[in-house]
Amino acid sequence: MESKEQYYIDKVLAGEKEYFSFLVDLYKNMAFTLALKMVKNREDAEELSQDSFVKAFQKLDTFKGEAKFSTWLYAIVYRNSISFLRKKKLDYTDLKSVTYKIAEESETSDPHNILKQEEQKVYVQKAIESLPETDAFLITLFYLNESSVEEIQEITGLSNSNVKTKLFRARKKLREALQVLLRHEMKSIV
Structure with a gap:
């Protein structure tokens, strides 16, 4: 996966910006989920995850490849979320639309x-x-x-x-x- 990611990163850095959509599609769900865990509000999480992708796109030339791209991106999501919470000092709100995986007991359709x-x-x-x-x-x-x-x-x-x-x-x-x-x-x- 990382070599494929690097291929798209190289394409974006070479000026073919449309290739960034591959990275967005690959990580948008987890970026949103992580932002949602921090801000506890769907609309704010959507905005934060989008802002994080914009920042990642703008700063892609600073990505050194020492860590996985996802790690680098999730760090951006985390920092954006912390900044948002400091600015807004939000109260907790209900979280309704996220589901979680639990280790499944069996594959049976019982x-x-x-x-x-x-x-x-x-x-x-x-x-x-x-x-x-x-x-x-x-x-x-x-x-x-x-x-x-x-x-x-x-x-x-x-x-x-x-x-x-x-x-x-x-x-x-x-x-x-x-x-x-x-x-x-x-x-x-x-």
Whole structure:
């Protein structure tokens, strides 16, 4: 993938700007998801992810290829989101349109298993929504985007040990949020 990315980057740098659309198509969903984790508002996340692609396009000549293009791009999304939050000091808003992958228990089409998997997705989604922005961002990068600790370190500018510590704490908060959600759900059923 990286050699194909480099091909398109080289084309854009040579003046064939239309080739940037390949990179946009490849990373637009995760860029949006990461921005959404930070700002918790769909419209703002769309604007931030678009702005991040514009900045990436404008600064493409500074991309050295030492990290993956996606890592470089997600760092731009992260910095833009942090700047946005500092300017706006937004309140939390509901997150409705993002779904998350959960390791599937089986490939069977058993309706009970499908329903159970969908319920798990809903609870995980709600729990991630309740996390502070940075925690939700880190959880999304690590589990949904399958970014390594080193990639997260490059994206956020945090030290390796700080990334690990923040991920540990974010997982703990996620577990606690899930327990609260499930406890409330049990009370409403009984």
